Amino acid sequence: MFKRRAIAVGAITGALVLLPALSAAAAPSVIANGDFQVDDVDSTTITGWTSMNQLIDLGATTIAGCVAQDTSDYTTLRDYESEAEGVLGTVTVDVDEVVLHPDTNVQIWVDANGDMVAPNTAGAWAVHYGEFTDGDGETDIDFYLNDGNRDYAIWETDELDNGTWAIEEFIEDEVEPLFSTVPDPSVRQDNVPGPDDADFWDDTPGFETTITDEYYDYATDEYLPLENGNKALKLSSDFDSNEDGYVAHGPAVYSDVFTVSNARTISLDWMAAAVSDDYHVLGYVLNVATCEQTEVLDSTGESQAWTTASVNLTTPGDYRFVFVAGSYDYSWGGAAGAELLIDNIRSTVTINGTGLDLALDLDLGQPVGGATVQLTGGGLQPNSAWTAVMRSEPVTLATGVADAGGNFFQLAQLPANVEPGRHSITLTGIRPDGSPITDVAYITVAANGTLLYLSFDGPEGTGAALAATGADTTPFLAIAGALLVGGAALTTVSVVRRRKRTA
Incomplete structure (x- = not known):
């Protein structure tokens, strides 16, 4: 004692x-093996951590027994005002799926010059919206044309306008904006459809959670080694969607439980960068009993070199770390994906x-x-x-x-x-x-x-x-070297007999 x-x-x-007291065997003010040196680079199991290689819908997905609350700030999406494009809303059509102008309720027709013409004009075609089959036999939901024999996807309309792409430009520049609005960035939350929704996803989202010591090529084409040349926990994603400008999260990891009985400062080093587009990441400490989240990091952008984030835990209890990677489709091109790296998690006395x-x-x-x-x-x-x-x-x-x-x-x-x-x-x-x-x-x-x-x-x-x-005898319970990566979580309990004297 x-x-x-x-x-x-x-x-x-x-x-x-x-x-708080620390046992003789405890590592001084550092979570043991917090630099993740125990695991091999290609390890498929992260000891001490549980990975969720899936889409994470903040506000709906349960992580470690608690619904992950969405505390992310969506008002700081990079260059949103200048980069954001209109998002297609409900397109009004008649019973034949011919698009109706939202102001006049008249059918929209286009000729080979890419000009809007009156309905039923000779040599022109009605613009449709709905499910169709293109020239390759693929089914899709989008704008299309029909010449009485077959459907034409907008990327096939060069066959109707002698290769000028005038019809495609007309639909993209004149028709789509009629039904599109630029959404408020504060509602660009990540409640995107699941990976089996072919209307939203062009390809199944990809996820990876690993411990790595590879060099990292980030968005500015600079090469940075992992901090101190050590290994780090890496969360990466790859998204490809039919929609644009979305924010999607995943994968996520959560730690084994660790116990805090007196005030502690939890610190960690992290970096993030775009792969296909901007990163959008969230990390927090989860109170296991109450599901209260204490946010450690919430950030979005093109790249973030190694930096330190800290949070004070003042309430005794059992906790877990939770980290959620994610990406913002900054380019509004449908593809997104980024990487989040975590290293050197440590607990120090307050x-x-x-x-x-x-x-x-x-x-x-x-x-x-x-x-x-x-x-x-x-x-x-x-x-x-x-x-x-x-x-x-x-x-x-x-x-x-x-x-x-x-x-x-x-x-x-x-x-x-x-x-x-x-x-x-x-x-x-x-x-x-x-x-x-x-x-x-x-x-x-x-x-x-x-x-x-x-x-x-x-x-x-x-x-x-x-x-x-x-x-005086005052008992203290202390965290000392919790969250062993490569071993079970460790909570060290010590009893302190304290004698107080003021000068």
């Missing part, structure tokens, strides 16, 4: 650094308050050599140095520099062989005013190398041992 005592920077009762916190993973009678020491500082002088030293003969356990907020956190180990006798462990930092601040633990090691005495008040014979002080 961790024995600990926190020292506050100022004389403000209760202004302490509150941290430091609240100001001061130093020194904690030892030791109980009376346990071996002292190699024991874990948890070192934490909060609200110190920004970018100031800190040290942890064991005496009688000085041995530096750890050194470092606080971040821009004056915070730091690190696990260290006592020497493997600690001589019998009295020792002290001192954690030293610098207050915002430049003055030093220290926290000291005093131990006595028995002849057999086990802990005989531990106190934060003074060495043996001068201060009361922590075990005999009637100190």
Whole structure:
């Protein structure tokens, strides 16, 4: 168990650094194997993760037992105002599928010059809309012409206008716009039809979820290796539709459950890029009990180099990571597809308050050599140095520099062989005013190398041992190295007996 005592920077009762305990076996502030190095490149199984290689309809599809809520922002689709085209709505036709002008309700006819003419004009044809069979025997639903003998798809009308394509241009430029409107980008959500809907999809959507270390060719034709040359989790898609300007999502992955019992900061590195068109991705942390989503990333665009996303989890509970890849048909050409890469998922403590916190993973009678020491500082002088030293003969356990907020956190180990006798462990930092601040633990090691005495008040014979002080007992449950990729999810539970003292 961790024995600990926190020292506050100022004389403000209760202004302490509150941290969850980590077991001696836990990786310091990093989710074990978070860089996905365990799996082979061509692995078909992602241990610790469940993949869903399918279309994901946010707001309808169930992921990990919860309906995935659509929190994506569709108002930031790239160049939407200039690139968006009208989407065909309901086309009005008569009983013979001849298109009727929406303003006059008169049949629309076209001649070989691509001009609109009066119905039944000699040498002209009625424009139809509905199901037809083209010259290759393929059935489709679209605009078409009929010369009394057979149907002509609009891409076959050059046979009627002597190869000028005037009729095709007339239908695309004059007829389709009558029944088309540019949709509001806020309603370009991903509720597209399923992959078996041949009216929407020109080809079955393709999906891939893998762990890869390949070089990545992204939209600007620059080659970037995966971060640090390591492997990463890659989600990719390939869409081909008869419709234009859509946003479709898939595939998705969700993690094994991990437990958070105190405030934690969840961070991850990610990149995304267009393959056929823009990426449109969503990632969140899912509360297993309540299905509440805490969004980690929501982004769309042509390319995003490696960047870090973070989110604070303040509510204790069981959680999963969920990542959903997707693509926006930015070119309005029917094809879409993109890639999302995730790497280096990590969980770090969230430091609240100001001061130093020194904690030892030791109980009376346990071996002292190699024991874990948890070192934490909060609200110190920004970018100031800190040290942890064991005496009688000085041995530096750890050194470092606080971040821009004056915070730091690190696990260290006592020497493997600690001589019998009295020792002290001192954690030293610098207050915002430049003055030093220290926290000291005093131990006595028995002849057999086990802990005989531990106190934060003074060495043996001068201060009361922590075990005999009637100190506050506050249990903490902690996540430490959850989400093992290549192994089962790990939740480490530690009990902390905490002694509080303000300066």
